Amino acid sequence: MSAEYRFKIVMLGDGAVGKTAMTTRFTQDYFDADYKRTIGADFAVKRLEIPDIDALVTLQCWDLAGQPRFEFVRQGFYRGARGGLLLYDVTRRRTFLNIDNWKDETFTNVGKEIPLVVVANKVDLEESRAVSTKEGKAYAKEHEFLYVESSALTGENVEEAYVKLCKRMIKEAKGTPREPAF
Ligand code: G3D
Ligand code: MG
Numbered sequence: 277m278s279a280e281y282r283f284k285i286v287m288l289g290d291g292a293v294g295k296t297a298m299t300t301r302f303t304q305d306y307f308d309a310d311y312k313r314t315i316g317a318d319f320a321v322k323r324l325e326i327p328d329i330d331a332l333v334t335l336q337c338w339d340l341a342g343q344p345r346f347e348f349v350r351q352g353f354y355r356g357a358r359g360g361l362l363l364y365d366v367t368r369r370r371t372f373l374n375i376d377n378w379k380d381e382t383f384t385n386v387g388k389e390i391p392l393v394v395v396a397n398k399v400d401l402e403e404s405r406a407v408s409t410k411e412g413k414a415y416a417k418e419h420e421f422l423y424v425e426s427s428a429l430t431g432e433n434v435e436e437a438y439v440k441l442c443k444r445m446i447k448e449a450k451g452t453p454r455e456p457a458f
Pocket of ligand 2: 297
């Protein structure tokens, strides 16, 4: 029988990097350029099978507006998160430089370090690329995060990003004793 897990995860990154598009693509498998702008925070649920480690995962994916105006939205957003996708837009360098701030804000609000996957999104726009694969990978390596290049538009590597995160979170969950070890 498969092991079952439930995790809350958060979508992180500046406005317009593709957080909502990626969540929509992953949870509904379609890309709609006309979905309404994210307001506050919202979540979608997705069940995921990971055959190679025989796991069934229910993911609660929280998606936040880039500039949440209300502190209480922010606190509720981070509370209980077990992992996150740290997105930037490969065509806008500023969004890459800012992922470090998102990482800090996340760890501060969650109250500890949680597994994160660095997601270099919009790789379909190769001709406008402003952040190289090498730079993205170097940042991820420095912080021991995983790294994925994706396109919410084509669907490339979208599921892979979530699967990678799930594997990390499962490892973490297994390594954490439920009770003090004495
Ligand atoms: P956000 O939730 O992080 O703020 P959105 O970002 O998901 O709203 O995406 C912002 C814009 O980028 C949207 O365009 C969306 O269609 C586009 N986008 C998201 N992911 C990709 C991608 O992988 N490739 C390309 N080419 N575009 C993408 P609009 O025009 O609706 O503002
Ligand atoms: Mg959004």
